[in-house]
Amino acid sequence: xxxxxxxxxxxxxxxxxxxxxxxxxxxxxxxxxxxxxxxxxxxxxxxxxxxxxxxxxxxxxxxxxxxxxxxxxxxxxxxxxxxxxxxxxxxxxxxxxxxxxxxxxxxxxxxxxxxxxxxxxxxxxxxxxxxxxxxxxxxxxxxxxxxxxxxxxxxxxxxxxxxxxxxxxxxxxxxxxxxxxxxxxxxxxxxxxxxxxxxxxxxxxxxxxxxxxxxxxxxxxxxxxxxxxxxxxxxxxxxxxxxx
Numbered sequence: 001x002x003x004x005x006x007x008x009x010x011x012x013x014x015x016x017x018x019x020x021x022x023x024x025x026x027x028x029x030x031x032x033x034x035x036x037x038x039x040x041x042x043x044x045x046x047x048x049x050x051x052x053x054x055x056x057x058x059x060x061x062x063x064x065x066x067x068x069x070x071x072x073x074x075x076x077x078x079x080x081x082x083x084x085x086x087x088x089x090x091x092x093x094x095x096x097x098x099x100x101x102x103x104x105x106x107x108x109x110x111x112x113x114x115x116x117x118x119x120x121x122x123x124x125x126x127x128x129x130x131x132x133x134x135x136x137x138x139x140x141x142x143x144x145x146x147x148x149x150x151x152x153x154x155x156x157x158x159x160x161x162x163x164x165x166x167x168x169x170x171x172x173x174x175x176x177x178x179x180x181x182x183x184x185x186x187x188x189x190x191x192x193x194x195x196x197x198x199x200x201x202x203x204x205x206x207x208x209x210x211x212x213x214x215x216x217x218x219x220x221x222x223x224x225x226x227x228x229x230x231x232x233x234x235x236x237x238x239x240x241x242x243x244x
Contacts, residue, residue: 010065017056018070018077024049025081032088039092040150042085043143049081050136075118082139083114090142090177097170106174109181110138117184130190133183133233141180141229148222155219163223183233189243190236209235 028045031038056074060066090107098104114135124131145167152160166172191205212231216224 010063011067011070013063014056014060014065015070015073017052017059018074021049021052021056021074021081022077024052025077025085028081028085029088032085032092036092036095039089039146042089043146046081046085046089046139046143047147049085050140053078053081053136071122075122078118078135079111079115082135083111083118086139086142087111089146090173093142093145093168094170094173094177097168097173103170103174106177109177110142113181113184114138120185130192132186132188133180133190135184137229137232138180138184141176141226144222144225148220148226151222153219153221153223163220167223167226180233188237189240190232191239205235205239 024045028042028049031042031045035041053074056070060070087107087110090110091104094104094107117132117135120132149164149168152164191209193206193210209228209232213224213228216227216231220227
């Protein structure tokens with residue numbers, strides 16, 4: 001009985017972190033709906049949720065408190081934080097970029113395909129690599145756009161304007177939504193950033209990607225995130241079809 005009580009207490013900690021992840025997603029949605037001119041605040045909550053999403057798994061492994069309930073609860077929370085929350089941010093971005101009142105509803109493919117993606121993840125073994133694009137990656141791609149507009153990189157003003165025009169363009173947002181939604185449920189192998197060791201030969205792609213992302217971050221700030229995710233997809237596609 002005493003052992004079970006200790007076990008239950010351990011499980012509570014990662015599940016509490018998952019709950020905070022869920023709350024962040026709910027706050028993000030609330031801001032998107034109530035304050036559509038402050039999408040960058042909604043985006044910040046998605047970034048906080050992504051940190052919490054990492055921590056709940058890390059803490060669960062550290063405390064050896066993994067459970068089937070925790071796995072399912074984490075996925076349900078992720079549907080809100082990385083599926084529904086970015087859906088409303090993308091809805092707002094497309095709405096600002098177009099006069100067509102129907103086009104913003106394309107964003108709802110995000111939450112549908114995110115839910116499907118998470119269901120697939122729960123019933124498959126995806127540790128060393130991912131089958132399809134991870135939902136947090138797509139969510140961070142979407143969330144970084146309004147943040148990059150508010151907090152541009154300290155580079156050439158002309159380059160800033162050019163990058164902003166690309167990432168807030170109506171056609172780009174729609175095509176990105178459709179393309180990344182497809183990647184969520186695709187069978188394309190995406191490399192994982194988890195290191196089992198630090199050997200260069202086994203982690204060459206990971207090291208290269210991290211280095212390029214760091215350089216992008218220095219120059220592009222928030223815009224480095226969508227660029228890095230596009231790069232991540234590009235590298236994954238090359239390695240996937242090379243193996244084929």
